[in-house]
Amino acid sequence: MHGRSDVAGLVEHLNDRGFIHQISDPGLERMLEQQRTACYAGFDPSDSSLHLGHLIPIIGLMHFQRYGHRPIAVIGGATGMIGDPSGRDRERTLMSIDLIRSHERSIQRQLEHFLNFDDTETGAIMVNNYDWTHPYSYLDFLREIGKHFSVNTMISKESVRMRLESRDQGISYTEFSYQILQAFDFHHLWKTNGCKVQIGGSDQWGNITAGIDLNRRLGGEQLYGITFPLLMTASGRKFGKSEGNAVWLDPIRTKPYELFQYFIQTDDKDVIRFLKLFTFLDLKEIAELEILVRDEPQTREAQKILASEVTRLIHGEAGLQTADGSTRILFGDEPICNYTDSILNRVFSDTPSGNLPKEHLEQDLTVVNAMVASGMCGSKGEARRLVSSGGFYINNIRETDPTRILTVNDLASDTIMVLRSGKKRYFIIRFSG
């Protein structure tokens, strides 16, 4: 616990750090200063891992906890069975129940380590909306909850309207009903945990306000919502994508090293904004870094701190150490030689690789053949082009002769050869005896 409940101004704090896109009601600020409440964010089990996009609501919850409120992480076991139409231009395919349940377990494990689940008043709790949605019968739900929703309002929500206007996609009754379920969650959490705040991405606005309205109709208190801005990078790409793929929190799917790299490559124009969002550094410290970015951008101090902080937050100190160690080998500019297999295996554990019998090194393995065998190049022509353009390296030493015969002297360790294309695309070949 970081006892910060004495510090007023959570909303102001969040706003200064760039978390706030919309607030449902200006009264939120005063309410949060006058009472302890709970704040929830929902996480859909649509995949077996959370990704960087989920980090914003997670850190949002952490800020609430630091300011003396109880964070509630809601696993969308029920809503995940239905499919949120928000931000989707087409109907989703329903996932099997088994798959949803298994996703729930894995994202639950991921969420556990970001929040304190102690027994205090600000201890986080994790719940699954399946638990309170599932017992309802269809008829009871329609009578007790559905009656409070006007279809006229429901079809005016952005997520639904977009799909109604799209001629060929449309929207199923199932997805249309989604907002009712999420609204019911908010009401339920208010009733059972006194939760008065929901946070989420900007696409969640309609769902959040649906919950606020429902609670009012059922005679409950005034509830509040905050949405976060949609994060874009300065170059106009969606934040959290690397080569089109999501950057995952799961260390198997995205290695700590790759996560570290993702952030170290942050654009100067983005790095300060991201430091505010993804780290807990004081704004004062961040302001100093901002000056450094302006005066000495080449040191990339801000990027290094951002990458370290986020890697530590997600993968812990040990994860940061391996990421940092790998970075030194990969970007140290030294030839890679005289290493042990075990060190290189760790550094390159997620690197695409190929296997070859060790005898090939005694025969006629050419540079070009090695490039194709490792999977680095799809054809010999492509391999030759790469070498002649000067973008190919073996063990970090530029290789210029595509026909050279490789020998054991070209190994970086007992059995591993490290190939590199351009500045940072690595491939390795393991030579098995």
Added chain:
RNA sequence: GGGGAGAUACCCAAGCGGCCAAAGGGGGCAGACUGUAAAUCUGUUGGCUGACGCCUUCGGAGGUUCGAAUCCUCCUCUCCCCA
């Protein structure tokens, strides 16, 4: 149901009998410059080959021709207009 337009490589898009492995742009991959940045400039972007060259590719199946992405027939799909 009637009428029209179209389907080309990762994407968009030119080509409309041989000079087409197919213009141009985007994207990708490299190089230079840099800070593992941005911008810019350069090269490259079907396969095999050291190279001549050969092989596969222009929605699908046939056909005409010495020769077809280009012409003909049928089929499949997409879009637009009118009912």
